[in-house]
Amino acid sequence: MKHLLSAQDLTRDDAVRLLDVAQDFSDVANRSVPKLPTLRGVTMVNLFFEDSTRTRLSFEAAAKRLSADVMTFQVQGSSVSKGESLKDTAQTVEAMGADIIVVRHFSSGAAHRLAHSGWVEAAIINAGDGTHEHPTQALLDAATIRERLVSKARGSDLSGLHVAIVGDIAHSRVARSNVVLLNTLGARVTVVGPPELIPSGIEGWPVATSSDLDSVIDESPDAIMMLRIQKERIKGEFQPASGNYVRNYSLTKDRANRLAEHAIVMHPGPMNRGVEIASDVADSSRSVILDQVRNGVALRMAVLFEVWGGEK
Amino acid sequence: MTTTVITGLSLMGGEVADIAIADGVFVEPSGVKGSAKARVIDASGLVALPGFVDLHTHLRQPGGEQAETVRSGSRAAALGGYTAVHAMANTLPVADTAELVTQVWQWGRAAGYVDVRPVGAVTKGLAGEALASLGSMARSLPKVRVFSDDGKCVHDSGLMKRALEQASSLDAVIAQHAQDPRLTEGAQMNDGPLAAMLGLEGWPAVAEESIIARDVLLAESVGARIHICHLSTAGSLEVVKWAKKRGIAVTAEVTPHHLLLTEDLVSSFDPLYKVNPPLRRSEDVLALRDGVASGVIDIVATDHAPHPSEAKDCSFPEGAFGMLGLESAFAVVMTTLVKPGLVSLDAVARIMSTTPAQIGRVSGYSAPLSAGQPAHLTVVDPAGSAGAPHGSLSSNNPYRDQELVGRVVHTFYSGVQTVTDSQLVELEEKSE
Numbered sequence: 001m002k003h004l005l006s007a008q009d010l011t012r013d014d015a016v017r018l019l020d021v022a023q024d025f026s027d028v029a030n031r032s033v034p035k036l037p038t039l040r041g042v043t044m045v046n047l048f049f050e051d052s053t054r055t056r057l058s059f060e061a062a063a064k065r066l067s068a069d070v071m072t073f074q075v076q077g078s079s080v081s082k083g084e085s086l087k088d089t090a091q092t093v094e095a096m097g098a099d100i101i102v103v104r105h106f107s108s109g110a111a112h113r114l115a116h117s118g119w120v121e122a123a124i125i126n127a128g129d130g131t132h133e134h135p136t137q138a139l140l141d142a143a144t145i146r147e148r149l150v151s152k153a154r155g156s157d158l159s160g161l162h163v164a165i166v167g168d169i170a171h172s173r174v175a176r177s178n179v180v181l182l183n184t185l186g187a188r189v190t191v192v193g194p195p196e197l198i199p200s201g202i203e204g205w206p207v208a209t210s211s212d213l214d215s216v217i218d219e220s221p222d223a224i225m226m227l228r229i230q231k232e233r234i235k236g237e238f239q240p241a242s243g244n245y246v247r248n249y250s251l252t253k254d255r256a257n258r259l260a261e262h263a264i265v266m267h268p269g270p271m272n273r274g275v276e277i278a279s280d281v282a283d284s285s286r287s288v289i290l291d292q293v294r295n296g297v298a299l300r301m302a303v304l305f306e307v308w309g310g311e312k
Numbered sequence: 313m314t315t316t317v318i319t320g321l322s323l324m325g326g327e328v329a330d331i332a333i334a335d336g337v338f339v340e341p342s343g344v345k346g347s348a349k350a351r352v353i354d355a356s357g358l359v360a361l362p363g364f365v366d367l368h369t370h371l372r373q374p375g376g377e378q379a380e381t382v383r384s385g386s387r388a389a390a391l392g393g394y395t396a397v398h399a400m401a402n403t404l405p406v407a408d409t410a411e412l413v414t415q416v417w418q419w420g421r422a423a424g425y426v427d428v429r430p431v432g433a434v435t436k437g438l439a440g441e442a443l444a445s446l447g448s449m450a451r452s453l454p455k456v457r458v459f460s461d462d463g464k465c466v467h468d469s470g471l472m473k474r475a476l477e478q479a480s481s482l483d484a485v486i487a488q489h490a491q492d493p494r495l496t497e498g499a500q501m502n503d504g505p506l507a508a509m510l511g512l513e514g515w516p517a518v519a520e521e522s523i524i525a526r527d528v529l530l531a532e533s534v535g536a537r538i539h540i541c542h543l544s545t546a547g548s549l550e551v552v553k554w555a556k557k558r559g560i561a562v563t564a565e566v567t568p569h570h571l572l573l574t575e576d577l578v579s580s581f582d583p584l585y586k587v588n589p590p591l592r593r594s595e596d597v598l599a600l601r602d603g604v605a606s607g608v609i610d611i612v613a614t615d616h617a618p619h620p621s622e623a624k625d626c627s628f629p630e631g632a633f634g635m636l637g638l639e640s641a642f643a644v645v646m647t648t649l650v651k652p653g654l655v656s657l658d659a660v661a662r663i664m665s666t667t668p669a670q671i672g673r674v675s676g677y678s679a680p681l682s683a684g685q686p687a688h689l690t691v692v693d694p695a696g697s698a699g700a701p702h703g704s705l706s707s708n709n710p711y712r713d714q715e716l717v718g719r720v721v722h723t724f725y726s727g728v729q730t731v732t733d734s735q736l737v738e739l740e741e742k743s744e
Contacts (some may be wrong), residue, residue, distance in 0.1 A: 088432055116580070
């Protein structure tokens with residue numbers, strides 16, 4: 001695996017292997033010195049054209065636990081605001097020694113362009129491109145679901161599980177990557193949201209669609225993933241009235257109580273407590289939100305390890 | 313008197329004969345044969361077509377000279393077998409005055425490769441707010457007969473109605489870029505499952521179809537002609553078909569890229585495949601081919617849109633809309649329409665020369681290859697493989713990975729050979 005650009009790039013076996021490797025790496029965090037020498041001498045650059053704290057920190061932690069050197073390129077105050085192109089910026093960080101470029105960009109497809117345009121030689125990891133994909137988020141979500149809901153986790157996929165993804169599907173790269181990866185891993189997916197936040201063209205996706213959260217909860221999904229409304233990407237007139245949204249699509253205590261006993265509640269963060277998810281639910285025992293964050297580091301260690309060549 | 317005899321040609325795919333040109337016009341070959349002074353070109357096995365007329369070309373001058381100039385675009389046109397092109401108005405400044413259209417026309421005459429017919433803007437500055445002075449452009453030296461805000465849609469119904477009325481009184485036509493702006497804000501590619509999956513803003517078919525439906529009715533209400541630029545969806549075809557049946561004076565064009573390429577290419581996220589209107593589904597491509605065969609679509613027009621490399625060397629949403637077309641159009645028509653048996657070579661003459669000339673009121677094309685007519689001639693090898701484009705200053709060629717058949721071998725513009733053996737003839741720049 002030279003790059004990780006999209007969940008589409010992963011076969012079932014690729015994905016299961018990544019989850020297994022991540023499981024091995026997660027033990028590292030519990031050691032007295034949480035570090036492996038695996039990527040010593042390798043330089044990873046976080047190339048972030050969009051605000052992000054948790055994803056950037058997670059990649060940074062993952063790289064450091066594998067002994068890689070880390071550089072960070074932030075968009076604010078950088079030459080991008082002076083009109084420098086993606087191509088020039090990427091070539092610049094490569095000239096400074098980047099072996100692996102972790103890129104977040106406001107344009108869908110930016111990571112594909114970096115990987116396939118011949119601009120740079122570095123391995124590219126997509127850390128979120130526009131409204132397209134966020135594959136490491138989907139992988140860490142799958143790792144979390146497997147850890148919690150599959151009894152013999154190692155080597156297993158997510159066959160037979162039902163996952164509901166709720167909220168702003170149209171503008172969510174997390175939703176897209178999850179729809180793809182969960183299908184690859186054999187899970188069944190239902191996306192739920194107000195019609196204006198469901199993308200036109202969804203009929204071609206391998207999912208069930210609903211605008212009625214209550215009836216989906218009655219189907220007893222094994223996992224329910226709540227998404228933030230991406231106000232910054234929504235055009236004016238489609239902004240859902242927040243009162244209506246909370247009434248119809250928030251995971252309230254009442255709704256959470258109707259879930260099956262084993263069902264887990266997920267959120268990729270950052271959360272808007274009281275909007276898409278009630279505070280009590282986010283802090284409840286079925287919430288795996290911090291497990292997602294913890295698994296994120298191990299999973300990104302696995303991805304860095306794989307793009308650098310796996311067992312060499 | 314310079315005389316050229318081209319021998320052994322199939323005339324528009326029919327009978328084999330010789331063609332003679334003297335002093336810029338076609339003459340009877342029997343009259344010049346055996347004359348010692350005549351230059352003879354053996355063209356056995358090749359096909360004679362009338363010089364192509366493009367109703368939709370972006371030559372970028374003034375303002376975009378790093379992408380194309382009138383001269384470089386004229387050269388690309390000649391290599392593609394064209395003898396006349398219509399230069400769209402979306403230059404910097406916009407071609408919305410008699411002075412500017414005259415300047416573009418003069419640059420074309422100085423280059424001498426093709427007849428450069430300027431298209432005038434419908435609204436001042438393409439802003440869609442106030443009509444440009446269509447009358448003064450129509451009465452200027454180049455006698456503008458096609459007006460278009462191409463790149464933008466004349467979306468204000470009142471303005472469109474007045475433009476149609478004015479154009480009608482000038483025997484001109486409005487060429488509409490049909491795109492409802494409110495339905496396509498931020499649009500990047502064809503709307504549908506693929507756009508949804510790629511996370512790219514969709515450009516829905518209805519944004520084109522609804523404007524065409526409105527405009528054919530407006531044209532009918534004022535008794536004007538209307539021309540639809542780059543029709544791209546199966547639904548648009550239905551609307552135009554209905555309008556024609558109703559007797560509305562509507563004509564429609566399709567681009568080579570919409571006859572061949574599909575939205576699937578956008579999965580590469582390469583802005584090379586970013587164009588407006590966007591590449592559509594394969595169902596649309598097949599419907600458009602049938603539309604040409606059945607005559608609902610009147611012509612093929614290139615929408616040749618050169619861009620400098622930096623406009624495409626970026627992420628997809630940041631890239632510019634548009635692709636090259638002049639040098640590949642004939643090969644695409646051969647590959648998508650003639651080879652599969654949808655149209656004959658005779659029909660190619662109609663859809664690439666006679667009819668576009670008629671729509672644009674370009675004289676000299678009504679009786680193709682006939683003695684006494686201006687010698688606008690394209691000699692093609694229908695089975696030859698198409699070469700890579702090399703006349704344009706830009707390189708945004710979307711056909712680089714496609715196998716195309718059909719080669720332009722010689723081009724004559726008013727008797728002047730502009731292309732010989734698929735190579736450009738170097739012509740001196742003329743001073744007026």
